[in-house]
Amino acid sequence: MKALKQSTIISNLETAPGAYVLSFPRSFAFVPGQVIGIAMKPDEKPRLYSIASGNQEALVRILYTVKPGGKLTPGLARLQAGDVIYTSEPFGGFICGAEKAVWVATGTGIAPFASMFYSGLSVNKVLIHGNRFASGLYFLDDFLQVMGNRYVPSCTREAVEGIYHGRVLKYLSELEQLDPLVKYYLCGSAEMVVDVRDLLIERGVPFENVVAEIFF
Amino acid sequence: MEEKRDVLFGKTLKQLEEVVKKLGLPRFTAAQIADWLYKKEVTSIEEMSNLSRDARGKLAARFDVGLSGPAKVQVSVDGTKKYLFRALNGKFIETAYIPERKRHTLCVSSQVGCKMGCLFCFTAKQGFQGNLSAGEILNQIRSLPESDLLTNIVYMGMGEPFDNLDGVMQSLEILTADFGFAMSPKRITVSTIGIVPAMKVFLEQSTCHLAVSLHSPFEEERRRLMPIEHVYSLNDVLEAIRSFPLGKQRRISFEYIVFKDLNHSPKHVKELARILNGIRCRINLLRFHPVPGTPLNAPDEETLVTFKTALESKGLVTTIRKSRGQDIYAACGLLSTKEQQPG
Numbered sequence: 001m002k003a004l005k006q007s008t009i010i011s012n013l014e015t016a017p018g019a020y021v022l023s024f025p026r027s028f029a030f031v032p033g034q035v036i037g038i039a040m041k042p043d044e045k046p047r048l049y050s051i052a053s054g055n056q057e058a059l060v061r062i063l064y065t066v067k068p069g070g071k072l073t074p075g076l077a078r079l080q081a082g083d084v085i086y087t088s089e090p091f092g093g094f095i096c097g098a099e100k101a102v103w104v105a106t107g108t109g110i111a112p113f114a115s116m117f118y119s120g121l122s123v124n125k126v127l128i129h130g131n132r133f134a135s136g137l138y139f140l141d142d143f144l145q146v147m148g149n150r151y152v153p154s155c156t157r158e159a160v161e162g163i164y165h166g167r168v169l170k171y172l173s174e175l176e177q178l179d180p181l182v183k184y185y186l187c188g189s190a191e192m193v194v195d196v197r198d199l200l201i202e203r204g205v206p207f208e209n210v211v212a213e214i215f216f
Numbered sequence: 217m218e219e220k221r222d223v224l225f226g227k228t229l230k231q232l233e234e235v236v237k238k239l240g241l242p243r244f245t246a247a248q249i250a251d252w253l254y255k256k257e258v259t260s261i262e263e264m265s266n267l268s269r270d271a272r273g274k275l276a277a278r279f280d281v282g283l284s285g286p287a288k289v290q291v292s293v294d295g296t297k298k299y300l301f302r303a304l305n306g307k308f309i310e311t312a313y314i315p316e317r318k319r320h321t322l323c324v325s326s327q328v329g330c331k332m333g334c335l336f337c338f339t340a341k342q343g344f345q346g347n348l349s350a351g352e353i354l355n356q357i358r359s360l361p362e363s364d365l366l367t368n369i370v371y372m373g374m375g376e377p378f379d380n381l382d383g384v385m386q387s388l389e390i391l392t393a394d395f396g397f398a399m400s401p402k403r404i405t406v407s408t409i410g411i412v413p414a415m416k417v418f419l420e421q422s423t424c425h426l427a428v429s430l431h432s433p434f435e436e437e438r439r440r441l442m443p444i445e446h447v448y449s450l451n452d453v454l455e456a457i458r459s460f461p462l463g464k465q466r467r468i469s470f471e472y473i474v475f476k477d478l479n480h481s482p483k484h485v486k487e488l489a490r491i492l493n494g495i496r497c498r499i500n501l502l503r504f505h506p507v508p509g510t511p512l513n514a515p516d517e518e519t520l521v522t523f524k525t526a527l528e529s530k531g532l533v534t535t536i537r538k539s540r541g542q543d544i545y546a547a548c549g550l551l552s553t554k555e556q557q558p559g
């Protein structure tokens with residue numbers, strides 16, 4: 001990775017308990033789905049974050065959760081507008097075009113899909129997002145407004161009207177049919193990716209049509 | 217509340233020096249402890265007989281040696297043994313001992329489970345429970361009944377070694393240092409799917425051999441097999457290797473699991489020759505052994521031989537790795553636990 005570049009934070013707001021949206025001015029072009037490295041010092045080993053904003057927006061947004069005991073995120077959450085962070089060039093190949101597809105995410109794994117969404121790539125897509133609590137269904141209002149019933153929010157730890165109660169895995173397993181000809185993009189924890197990929201393959205989706213990114 | 221006891225096994229000489237300093241013991245005690253731990257192979261502090269009674273008392277009040285034997289062993293008809301060691305949350309890690317005539321190889325785990333989600337791997341299906349400490353990695357070597365016979369160590373068991381860089385680098389230091397096992401780095405290979413930043417640290421700070429899991433030279437195909445390709449592409453991995461002066465001693469190998477009708481066509485041969493051009497390396501072909509629920513299949517022997525011949529005709533040094541311990545699911549390089557709990 002090349003040297004990290006200094007960026008000044010515009011905002012760093014807690015959007016749900018323990019989850020933050022950090023923004024800074026965009027000084028690079030990127031493809032929705034790409035990641036950047038973020039560090040608090042120029043010589044620190046950066047952690048990777050998916051860009052969650054559209055590729056034409058003036059600000060880059062990052063959605064992250066604080067990992068207690070983590071090396072970066074507890075400190076990152078304390079930063080305020082005007083503070084600086086160090087960022088890498090965007091990179092990565094978790095990329096989706098205009099073709100019909102199903103997007104499946106858990107937790108902050110929604111970030112690359114949010115970027116695709118805010119870049120105008122949500123036509124033709126179904127988005128299934130799960131988290132423990134409804135407060136963790138980031139960007140829900142925007143998704144609902146544009147995607148309507150092609151957006152499926154779900155949560156496991158509380159029952160909320162209009163939100164599927166259960167894991168995304170359960171939701172998918174209850175669907176009568178899974179189109180084997182479209183691509184399924186999965187993003188989130190290794191556990192979700194492996195379980196959902198196994199289910200899709202078991203239900204007849206060729207593995208070539210399963211595209212996965214893991215937040216390891 | 218009772219303070220959690222620390223362990224000595226797995227500490228570097230520098231860390232042992234910090235320990236003795238904190239306990240108010242003379243500095244040379246650290247080298248004596250290292251000698252007992254890594255050369256004289258004691259299992260208790262009491263056995264460290266050249267330490268004063270006071271020193272042993274102070275150490276024993278805070279520390280254990282930290283060794284623990286395997287919980288279970290399964291023996292294959294071909295002599296391969298799969299040992300299960302107790303790890304976090306009631307889970308187990310696997311260590312495969314592979315004896316050959318002159319070579320006795322141990323395949324060690326670096327994590328409990330794995331986060332990398334490779335399509336062909338059974339460890340991936342077990343989720344991730346945590347990193348192994350240097351002591352837990354080394355315990356697989358020291359507490360092995362065949363420990364004295366070992367000639368080679370490969371980090372190819374459960375987990376991605378470079379997702380646990382600190383634990384792995386510390387264990388390599390102890391394995392190769394004079395104060396530790398004093399093993400030649402030429403007998404140690406670390407295998408990775410290609411986490412580039414950590415791989416660079418390894419290339420710079422260690423002289424052990426490197427094995428990279430390749431499995432397909434085509435980006436799209438490799439992505440479906442190994443999600444890591446989305447983050448660190450094979451291209452990035454090869455660029456990092458090319459930019460590093462490897463010297464004559466260090467070996468780079470590429471592990472290539474052959475899947476039936478997937479990754480052994482003439483197109484694959486041509487592309488492999490193109491992307492590996494200029495890298496002094498060896499390709500190790502492994503026959504895929506299907507794991508439950510996988511959409512991938514095993515190739516026949518003829519396919520492997522034909523692919524090997526085709527690669528060699530392009531000037532690529534290629535070997536077919538013998539499958540070992542299939543009946544006990546100890547296929548090294550994709551160690552697969554059929555059972556998670558010892559019965």
Ligand SMILES: Cc1cc2nc3c(=O)[nH]c(=O)nc-3n(C[C@H](O)[C@H](O)[C@H](O)COP(=O)(O)OP(=O)(O)OC[C@H]3O[C@@H](n4cnc5c(N)ncnc54)[C@H](O)[C@@H]3O)c2cc1C
Nearest residue numbers: 047048049050064065067069070071072073108111215216
């Ligand atoms: C491609 C990619 C994209 C990503 N995108 C995002 C994103 O958009 N948003 C997001 O929030 N995250 C994302 N991540 C995850 C992110 O990179 C960080 O891993 C995460 O934010 C935690 O960083 P940290 O430094 O705070 O925690 P870390 O220091 O990495 O620790 C994480 C957790 O592990 C524990 N831990 C630390 N060290 C050890 C150890 N040695 N043994 C056992 N446990 C340990 C800590 O206590 C903590 O609970 C992404 C990761 C990848 C690979």
Ligand code: SF4
Nearest residue numbers: 330332334337340375
């Ligand atoms: S092959 Fe290695 S890196 Fe991939 S999931 Fe299995 S243990 Fe992890």
